[in-house]
Amino acid sequence: MNDNRLRTHLEPTVLFVDMNSFFASCEQQDNYWLRGRPIAVCVYTGARGCVIAPSIEAKLRGVKTGMRLDEAMSICPELVPVETSPDRYRAYHVKLISVFKRFSDDVLPKSIDEAVIDLTRYQLAYKSMPEVAQRIKHAIRTDVGDYLRCSIGIAPNAFLAKLASTLQKPDGLVTISPANIDEVLGKLALTDLPGIGHAMATRLQAGTINSPLELRYASPDRLKLVCKSIIGWHWHLRLNFGGEVDLAAHAYKQMQAIRSVSTGQRQSLEQMTTILRTLCLTLERRMVHQKVFCRRLQGWVRYSNGKRYEDGLTFSIPMQDGIELFDLLCSRMQRYQEAHQCGPLLNADVRQIGMGVSDFMPAESVQYTLFEDNTRKDKFRETLNAIKERFGKNSLIRATELRGESVKDLIGFGSIKDLHEW
CATH class of the missing domain: 3.40.1170.60 (MutS, DNA mismatch repair protein, domain I)
Incomplete structure (x- = not known):
């Protein structure tokens, strides 16, 4: 299910659903x-x-x-x-995925408002893919929300289906196939293709590839040379129906939690400290949910003048506890201030606070030292987060979470991994 595949596929059997606004x-x-x-x-x-x-x-x-x-x-x-x-959007996302799974077991959520429905294995069940798309639209209106609209793209692979979903908004339905792909690409610029920003467009143009059509007809070897990686070959496969490279569901390589700081919050050191602690607890919740510990931590602060404070460290013993991560970051910030004789790093010029964890290890593989056994603490975090997931995030909290005012829950368009078990 949802596997990448390297074989020619010309039939438009992949649907990309993009919820409008x-x-x-x-x-x-x-x-x-x-x-x-x-x-x-x-x-x-x-x-x-x-x-x-x-x-x-x-x-x-x-x-x-x-x-x-x-x-x-x-x-x-x-x-x-x-x-x-945020809770409202998450709830609607889950309802939408439930509707999509009525039509196919091969459903891959790509973000909070996007999903791929792969019907390649259902060609005998569905004679007309546009008709299926219309049925999906109707099911959304009747079973999820009558005011919700979506644009659906249909193509032989997920990339072209996503491109098709962008061509007619709102409430669009567009098919890209071998019969019309050149006509579609001929009307677009490089930056109209999903995944090509200005930096990649500049690199392609430096290699005399100036349009999506030229990208489609460039040889794989030339594309690998211009892109300086295997990504060039991926572009050849996407645009020439040579295989599927966008359907695999990847595990976490990194988790990040970022908050912009409002004018009122940046006037209070306590509020900014609370934000940092909330970010650490957010990452703890995600790691507990995914049953992993991290071996690398990064923290950063961005300021209104464009400057940035960054810190990063690697642990010999993997960590998962959010409060321990928070205390570690605070102590390192304090040492930085003392070593460099500078003012507080959390000050009135702060615009954004963020942190990330990476280099993950499965929870069952974590080994402690002879003098340390954190089994009870690990079980406590697991139990605490299970209670929060079942009864609400404020149903049970640690004393350390009572300091300062609560921070508003946020959600990003890509924040859906925690809603699904791959």
């Missing part, structure tokens, strides 16, 4: 008054808050993701700011 549509689904209005989902709804998801109506009025809220309001005075509701 997902966060905003979920808000409009649950609040009838918001329907038909331009709304902007924001983490914070102050003037300097950031729009993370405009509704379809807001997009038509020029509001874009990443705009400051005061700028968006100047463009669209009737804009309605709405604070994020």
Whole structure:
């Protein structure tokens, strides 16, 4: 299920579902008054808050993701700011995946608002893939939410299906096949292809590949040389129906937790410390859920002047406890301040705090020293997180979590691994 495969496949049997303005549509689904209005989902709804998801109506009025809220309001005075509701989006995501699995066992969630439905093994069951796509759209409206819309792309592989889903929004349905791929690619620029940003486009153009059509007809050896990696061969396979390279579900290589700091929060050292502790506990929860420990920790702070503080260290004994990670980061920040005779690293200029863990080891493989046995602590974390998952995140908390004010729950478009057991 959901495996990459290296064989020619010409039939458009892979569907890519992209929910349109997902966060905003979920808000409009649950609040009838918001329907038909331009709304902007924001983490914070102050003037300097950031729009993370405009509704379809807001997009038509020029509001874009990443705009400051005061700028968006100047463009669209009737804009309605709405604070994020992460639990709502997660719940709708789970409902959507449940609907998709009625049509195929081969469903791969790609993000909170995107999924691949592979129907390659179901060609005898479904005579018309566009008809299946219409049935999926209908099932979403009737069984998940009547105000939710999606664009569906159909193609022989996941990459081209994703590209097709971007070509007609909102509520689109587009098929890419060997019969029309040249016509489709001929209307696009390199940066219109998913996964090609300006840096990759510049590299391709330096190799005299200036358009998607030229990318399609370049030889695999030339593409590997221009891209300086096997990625060039992957592009050849995607655009020439030579195989599937985007369906594998990968395990965690790294986990990150990042928070932007609001104007009010950066005035309080306690609030910023609380944010850092929350990030550490978030990563603990993910590691417990995935049954892994980390052997590498990174922390960073970004400031309004563009400067950045970074720290990283490797452990001889793998770690999982969020409070231990938090204490370790704080002590290292304190030593940095003392060694360099500088002011507090968490100050009024902070714009973002983040941390990451990597180099994972399965929990059952962790060995302790002769003088340390953390079995009871590990079991406590596992039990604590199981209770939180079943009864709610605030059903049981440690005393260390009571310091400072609570930090608002956030969710990113890619934050779906914890919702699924691969």
